[in-house]
Amino acid sequence: MLKFHQVHKAYTTPQGPLRVLDGVDMDLEKGQSLALMGESGSGKSTLLHLAAGLDLPDAGKITFQGISIATLDEPGRARLRRQSLGLVFQQFHLVPSLNASDNLRLQARLAGRENPSWTRHLVERLGLTGLERRYPEQLSGGQQQRLAIGRALAPRPALLLADEPTGNLDETSAKDVLTLMLELVQESGSALLLVTHSPQVAAPLDRCLKLTRGHLAEPTA
């Protein structure tokens, strides 16, 4: 469903080009979950941004549901994100002027795929019942992240991309939120690409790959 073939990406820096991805191959099947690990600065977020079509590779090919992302213009890539991708970041990116209920429905509305019974199920499972009228600033960090996960999953996207989604939470909340996210991703039928530093976080996923010096491979230890 998501395929990287010999993907290269470098950034221009004052010291010259910084080669971050140097021939990355990756294949994520429908409904599968994949943890992406690697040292800080190894290029995990870069890879995730490319998968979301937020940036384009210098060379190589990325296809999503059989479509080469580079053949789409920016509005086309934005449409693809709206229709088929859910994004969760360490910063929650909730809309401060919308209450929890409207934040949760936003993505599904934009995708034209509102599903009231699935949304109700998400609210309940995410422990947000009774908090629907609160604004993001009136919620705890854990509640805000659960809301951000609910928003991303409300349209039942083909793929959820998550970049250190529990990085801002304490250890216990992080574990709870992650377990819940994995269960809901399965219920939603979405595939998952999860960036994490933590082997414990990666453990329950179907597969784990590590980025080292621009290459992606099975972790050795």
Ligand SMILES: Nc1ncnc2c1ncn2[C@@H]1O[C@H](COP(=O)(O)OP(=O)(O)OP(=O)(O)O)[C@@H](O)[C@H]1O
């Ligand atoms: N726009 C940019 N211009 C120049 N260099 C960049 C840019 N974005 C990222 N980099 C550099 O590219 C490398 C990879 O960055 P990236 O954010 O993808 O790593 P990461 O593995 O996600 O790191 P972390 O785990 O610390 O979040 C880093 O050395 C970073 O400094």
